[in-house]
Amino acid sequence: MYEALESGIFLFGLVGLLQGNSTTFLDIVNKMRPGLTPLYNGGVMLAADSLGSYGSLARFRDVKRLFRVTDKAALACSGDIADYQRDDECGGYTRELNAGALHCWLTRVLYNRRSRFDPLWLECVVAGYKDNEPFLGYVDKIGTAFEAKEVATGFGLHLAVPMIREAREKKPNLTRDDAQKLLKECLKVLYYRDCRAHFKYQLADITPEGVTIHDDINMKKETNWEVANYIK
Amino acid sequence: MFRNQYDNDVTVWSPQGRLHQVEYAMEAVKQGSATVGVKSSSHAVLVALKRASSELAAHQKKIMPIDKHIAVSISGLTADARVLSRFMRTECLNEHFAHNQALSLNKLMERVGAKMQIATQRYDKRPYGVGLLLAGFDEDGPHIYQTCPSANYYDCQAMAIGARSQSARTYLERHLEEFGSSTREELIRHALRALRDTLPNDVELTNKNCSIAVVGKGEDLSIYDDDDVNPYLEGLDQEERRGGAGGSRDAQPPAAEDDATAGAAASADATAAAPPPPPAAEDQGDSMETD
Numbered sequence: 075m076y077e078a079l080e081s082g083i084f085l086f087g088l089v090g091l092l093q094g095n096s097t098t099f100l101d102i103v104n105k106m107r108p109g110l111t112p113l114y115n116g117g118v119m120l121a122a123d124s125l126g127s128y129g130s131l132a133r134f135r136d137v138k139r140l141f142r143v144t145d146k147a148a149l150a151c152s153g154d155i156a157d158y159q160r161d162d163e164c165g166g167y168t169r170e171l172n173a174g175a176l177h178c179w180l181t182r183v184l185y186n187r188r189s190r191f192d193p194l195w196l197e198c199v200v201a202g203y204k205d206n207e208p209f210l211g212y213v214d215k216i217g218t219a220f221e222a223k224e225v226a227t228g229f230g231l232h233l234a235v236p237m238i239r240e241a242r243e244k245k246p247n248l249t250r251d252d253a254q255k256l257l258k259e260c261l262k263v264l265y266y267r268d269c270r271a272h273f274k275y276q277l278a279d280i281t282p283e284g285v286t287i288h289d290d291i292n293m294k295k296e297t298n299w300e301v302a303n304y305i306k
Numbered sequence: 307m308f309r310n311q312y313d314n315d316v317t318v319w320s321p322q323g324r325l326h327q328v329e330y331a332m333e334a335v336k337q338g339s340a341t342v343g344v345k346s347s348s349h350a351v352l353v354a355l356k357r358a359s360s361e362l363a364a365h366q367k368k369i370m371p372i373d374k375h376i377a378v379s380i381s382g383l384t385a386d387a388r389v390l391s392r393f394m395r396t397e398c399l400n401e402h403f404a405h406n407q408a409l410s411l412n413k414l415m416e417r418v419g420a421k422m423q424i425a426t427q428r429y430d431k432r433p434y435g436v437g438l439l440l441a442g443f444d445e446d447g448p449h450i451y452q453t454c455p456s457a458n459y460y461d462c463q464a465m466a467i468g469a470r471s472q473s474a475r476t477y478l479e480r481h482l483e484e485f486g487s488s489t490r491e492e493l494i495r496h497a498l499r500a501l502r503d504t505l506p507n508d509v510e511l512t513n514k515n516c517s518i519a520v521v522g523k524g525e526d527l528s529i530y531d532d533d534d535v536n537p538y539l540e541g542l543d544q545e546e547r548r549g550g551a552g553g554s555r556d557a558q559p560p561a562a563e564d565d566a567t568a569g570a571a572a573s574a575d576a577t578a579a580a581p582p583p584p585p586a587a588e589d590q591g592d593s594m595e596t597d
Binding site for chain 1: 406
């Protein structure tokens with residue numbers, strides 16, 4: 075306990091930046107049901123932008139916060155960067171950990187920490203497969219946990235989730251392409267509307283075969299800021 | 307096995323590279339009554355011969371449930387077995403709590419093995435004097451595992467441990483090809499027949515001295531004792547018994563087992579047991595509380 079405190083003060087004095095880097099990340103995820111297209115059996119998709127903020131300062135613009143834990147589980151986190159980097163090390167305890175088990179374990183850890191008044195300041199999304207079924211779950215810093223078909227953190231909850239739900243109502247069985255387009259749309263909206271968002275992001279695609287993470291996708295070119303000219 | 311100057315501590319190696327204390331602990335397993343485990347492609351079965359320390363006492367329980375999908379049958383020091391069972395149960399419960407899933411057997415065996423190994427490498431501990439046969443069903447199918455006081459564990463298709471278990475192993479080896487495709491009932495009968503081969507001629511399997519555990523695909527663990535065992539014993543009685551170890555009372559456990567260096571130990575047992583009937587073999591267990 076004392077050690078951590080001391081090193082914290084030390085870092086703060088010397089560098090002054092890395093300590094207390096609370097990041098407000100936007101993170102939306104989408105879950106598809108086993109799909110229609112013959113080539114694709116359904117799976118889960120996750121997207122998160124690559125910004126590490128220091129308050130309002132867009133400090134680190136290439137932060138990777140989508141992780142492949144095992145072939146069956148991917149983890150995405152919002153919140154304190156230091157907390158989820160440590161989390162990443164402890165998460166995968168075997169090669170065969172599935173998404174449901176990871177979600178449960180994370181819930182237990184986060185709840186335990188909050189009950190000790192020493193929380194890991196995180197909002198996490200766990201995606202993957204559990205017993206051959208696609209799985210998507212949410213856990214946050216106070217240990218709230220649930221499974222759902224669409225999940226987001228931060229502004230994503232307000233802006234993206236309704237978009238996803240509306241799309242799903244129109245077309246219950248989204249295909250992979252549908253999901254990808256939808257996520258891109260959501261991210262664009264978030265970039266437009268949330269001043270602490272960024273145009274670079276990661277996309278994770280989890281299928282029965284495994285987890286693929288696409289890094290450094292840039293949506294700047296697809297955005298249209300013409301409207302800025304009309305504002306005095 | 308003769309006494310020598312390297313067998314007092316488990317932390318002392320012999321010049322031949324052996325840990326005698328561990329080997330002596332394995333002798334304790336051979337003192338316990340027999341238990342047999344078999345698996346097919348869909349089920350895993352354990353049967354055990356329960357021993358009563360006297361006519362007044364109930365037969366000692368041999369099969370312990372660990373979780374809905376795992377059971378363990380013991381041979382050796384019952385008290386040690388209880389400690390290990392409790393450990394296994396907490397590991398399984400922990401998996402349900404922290405990971406919301408059933409603990410797979412290979413993970414469980416790693417942990418049990420690690421725990422048992424500690425006792426073979428510390429000056430202030432002794433090896434666990436019990437051999438376990440685990441039967442379980444997880445996402446990889448049915449499993450039978452055997453553990454030794456040496457902390458080794460073996461993944462088996464079929465296995466028998468305990469007193470006079472060599473005859474059971476012979477039966478199992480003979481029928482190995484049949485187990486994979488056996489039905490649940492056939493599998494239990496195979497196990498019971500193997501167990502019966504460990505009995506002396508004038509002792510029969512009864513619902514008092516026999517325990518059965520079954521777990522399998524789509525089937526949670528069931529343990530049968532007393533009257534519940536009857537349906538499985540029924541088919542067995544009419545069948546002819548093959549020659550077990552029962553033939554000669556003189557073929558005492560040490561000789562029947564693999565232990566070639568029985569030597570002095572065997573003759574001592576023979577002279578002690580020659581006059582009295584089979585219960586003598588069971589009396590050997592009394593002083594050590596092995597079952």
